[in-house]
Amino acid sequence: GESVGLHLPTLSVQEGDNSIINCAYSNSASDYFIWYKQESGKGPQFIIDIRSNMDKRQGQRVTVLLNKTVKHLSLQIAATQPGDSAVYFCAENNSGNTGKLIFGQGTTLQVKP
Amino acid sequence: DAGITQSPRHKVTETGTPVTLRCHQTENHRYMYWYRQDPGHGLRLIHYSYGVKDTDKGEVSDGYSVSRSKTEDFLLTLESATSSQTSVYFCAISARTPNTEAFFGQGTRLTVV
Numbered sequence: 001g002e003s004v005g006l007h008l009p010t011l012s013v014q015e016g017d018n019s020i021i022n023c024a025y026s027n028s029a030s031d032y033f034i035w036y037k038q039e040s041g042k043g044p045q046f047i048i049d050i051r052s053n054m055d056k057r058q059g060q061r062v063t064v065l066l067n068k069t070v071k072h073l074s075l076q077i078a079a080t081q082p083g084d085s086a087v088y089f090c091a092e093n094n095s096g097n098t099g100k101l102i103f104g105q106g107t108t109l110q111v112k113p
Numbered sequence: 114d115a116g117i118t119q120s121p122r123h124k125v126t127e128t129g130t131p132v133t134l135r136c137h138q139t140e141n142h143r144y145m146y147w148y149r150q151d152p153g154h155g156l157r158l159i160h161y162s163y164g165v166k167d168t169d170k171g172e173v174s175d176g177y178s179v180s181r182s183k184t185e186d187f188l189l190t191l192e193s194a195t196s197s198q199t200s201v202y203f204c205a206i207s208a209r210t211p212n213t214e215a216f217f218g219q220g221t222r223l224t225v226v
Contacts, residue, residue, distance in 0.1 A: 034214055043203050043217035044156070089155060098163065099144050099207045100171065101215060103155040 012110040019080045021107045023073040023090035030094040034101065035064060035075045038087045047075070047088075077109075085111045116140045117218035119204050125224045132191040134221050136204030138184075144207040145187040146215060147171075147179060149200040156203065162187055194225045 013019045025033075031052040036044035048059045050066050050073075057064050063076040073090050087108050091101040116139035126132050136145060144163055148156040148171075158171030160179040168179050176198060178190045191198055201222050205215040 036217075041220075043219050046214045046216065049214055091156075098161065098169070099209075099213065099215065100146070100158055100161060101156075103148075103157070105153065105155045 009105070010108045010110065012112060013080050014112050015080060015082060017080055019075075019077040019084070019109060021075045021077075021088050021090075021109065023075075023104050025071050025073065025090075025092050027092065027094045028068070028071060030092040032093040033064070033066060033073050034091045034093075035062075035073075036089045036091060036103075037084075038089065038106070040086075044089060080109075080111050082111050082113060085109055117204060117206055117216060119202075119218040119221050121221060122219065123222045125226060126194050128195060128225055129193050132194050132223065134189045134191075134202055134204075134223070136187045136189070136218060138187075138204075138206045140206060140208070140216075141184060142206040142208045143184075144209070144215075145181065146205040146207070147177075147187065147189045148203045148205060148217075149173065149198075150203060150220070151200050159189065159202075191223075194223075196225050199223060199225045 034049045035047040037047050038044045048062050048064050050057045050064045055066050061078045065074045087106045089103050089106045091103045118137045120135045146161040147159040150156045157173045159177050160171055162168045162181040180188045201220045203220045204218040207213050207215040
């Protein structure tokens with residue numbers, strides 16, 4: 001079946017270290033992926049996206065890697081800061097033109113000072 | 114929040130009563146979505162709209178209906194609220210598809226007692 005899941009529910013890192021959040025997806029037809037950040041009491045906030053014809057994309061302090069062979073997605077955050085503490089969701093689009101997204105369960109990132 | 118306003122932000126209602134949640138956007142985006150977020154389930158799509166008067170079901174549409182009479186407003190109605198519909202509801206908008214990020218509102222916390 002179709003599913004998007006995260007390997008770890010909670011990730012704890014030291015401030016200044018790099019963070020890696022992983023995501024597995026099962027539908028090889030998925031062609032677009034997004035990472036969202038959600039802070040407590042707020043809606044998900046777009047971080048970065050990647051299309052299936054790419055294997056890496058970089059933003060400001062964030063990098064998304066896509067490995068289609070093993071259907072794996074990761075979000076790397078460089079020099080993690082306390083403000084990065086949040087729940088991170090990966091989402092996939094495998095429904096063509098509807099724009100419907102399937103979300104994973106989420107990983108909580110805790111940054112220790 | 115990309116010009117998205119959800120109302121109300123919080124609501125407590127009784128079982129069996131109808132409830133309508135409103136999503137209003139000022140971005141003139143074509144696509145609008147209603148998601149619910151529950152612990153352990155991430156975000157799940159309830160209904161979406163791909164234009165005025167054009168709507169379709171998502172993965173958890175039972176007990177919900179939607180209407181979109183103009184571009185800027187997308188209404189979600191719980192026809193007869195049940196305790197299982199206690200959740201946080203998020204509206205999202207997207208300018209175009211495929212492969213475009215969706216922007217989320219702040220959410221509506223609904224409690225059915």
